[in-house]
Amino acid sequence: MTRLRLLVLALAALAALWAGPAWAGVRLECPGEVGQGLPFLARVVADEAIGAVRVQFGAVRARCVPRERNGRWEAPVLLGVGLDAAPGPVRLVALLDGPGGPLALEREVRVAARDFPEQRLKVAREMVHPGPEALARHELERAEVRRVLADTSRPRAWGREFVRPVPGGVSSAFGLRRFFNGEPRAPHRGLDLRGPQGQPVRALAPGTVVLAAEHYFAGRSVYVDHGQGLVSMYFHLSRILVRPGDTLGAGDVLGEVGSTGRVTGPHLHFGLSVYGELVDPTPLFTGTIRPE
Numbered sequence: 001m002t003r004l005r006l007l008v009l010a011l012a013a014l015a016a017l018w019a020g021p022a023w024a025g026v027r028l029e030c031p032g033e034v035g036q037g038l039p040f041l042a043r044v045v046a047d048e049a050i051g052a053v054r055v056q057f058g059a060v061r062a063r064c065v066p067r068e069r070n071g072r073w074e075a076p077v078l079l080g081v082g083l084d085a086a087p088g089p090v091r092l093v094a095l096l097d098g099p100g101g102p103l104a105l106e107r108e109v110r111v112a113a114r115d116f117p118e119q120r121l122k123v124a125r126e127m128v129h130p131g132p133e134a135l136a137r138h139e140l141e142r143a144e145v146r147r148v149l150a151d152t153s154r155p156r157a158w159g160r161e162f163v164r165p166v167p168g169g170v171s172s173a174f175g176l177r178r179f180f181n182g183e184p185r186a187p188h189r190g191l192d193l194r195g196p197q198g199q200p201v202r203a204l205a206p207g208t209v210v211l212a213a214e215h216y217f218a219g220r221s222v223y224v225d226h227g228q229g230l231v232s233m234y235f236h237l238s239r240i241l242v243r244p245g246d247t248l249g250a251g252d253v254l255g256e257v258g259s260t261g262r263v264t265g266p267h268l269h270f271g272l273s274v275y276g277e278l279v280d281p282t283p284l285f286t287g288t289i290r291p292e
């Protein structure tokens with residue numbers, strides 16, 4: 001170890017000691033382990049007022065304005081582990097300002113490998129081998145979706161509850177390794193929920209409609225931005241009942257179940273993007289993730 005590095009470490013230890021007593025009431029909470037393809041909740045909790053919290057997790061940079069709750073200040077941040085994330089430890093860092101000065105809190109989140117089963121489906125040939133026109137269209141749609149998911153500028157609107165968009169059970173789980181007409185394709189990065197044609201589809205949480213369009217594979221689709229990096233997606237709708245710019249409350253109807261796009265029958269494909277990472281929405285409905 002170099003002398004300079006030793007000096008830096010000693011100074012850091014001194015600074016931590018010095019900042020310690022004033023910051024006894026601040027902590028960073030997060031799970032120690034998260035499986036591939038899953039979202040998780042990290043939270044800074046303080047006994048005193050704190051300023052905005054900046055969170056770093058891998059390549060993700062999140063920002064959260066704390067809110068007072070039961071005499072404490074809380075800054076919850078929803079984060080996600082990608083389906084293709086390498087198993088192993090990832091640093092989670094929260095940087096904040098408060099009465100004791102600037103502070104960095106650090107934890108380690110271990111990414112756990114998961115096994116995903118295969119799924120084999122039969123669909124129309126043009127949904128496995130799109131022609132050049134369809135491919136060009138798909139590329140434009142992908143670029144549009146990437147733009148929408150990359151915008152993480154809206155403040156947090158999600159909070160108290162998450163609403164299951166349709167009451168039906170799961171017909172295809174998140175992460176299935178997919179074969180269409182016997183040919184391997186991208187894994188299933190959403191949750192397929194059972195629902196009859198025309199059943200109302202409800203918004204997961206309060207938010208703003210940021211995209212409503214008919215896409216080649218996703219069919220009629222709605223994207224709702226719930227702020228702080230969280231976007232929910234509703235695919236294969238028969239009808240879209242909202243427009244970009246509309247603000248929705250949790251549970252507001254945004255469309256109806258259908259079978260548009262690449263499907264084998266009517267259902268809702270429900271997707272969730274956390275800072276651009278597509279993750280399994282299931283923990284939001286099972287109580288595993290409770291934001292407040």
Ligand SMILES: [Zn+2]
Binds near residue numbers: 188268
């Ligand atoms: Zn699906």
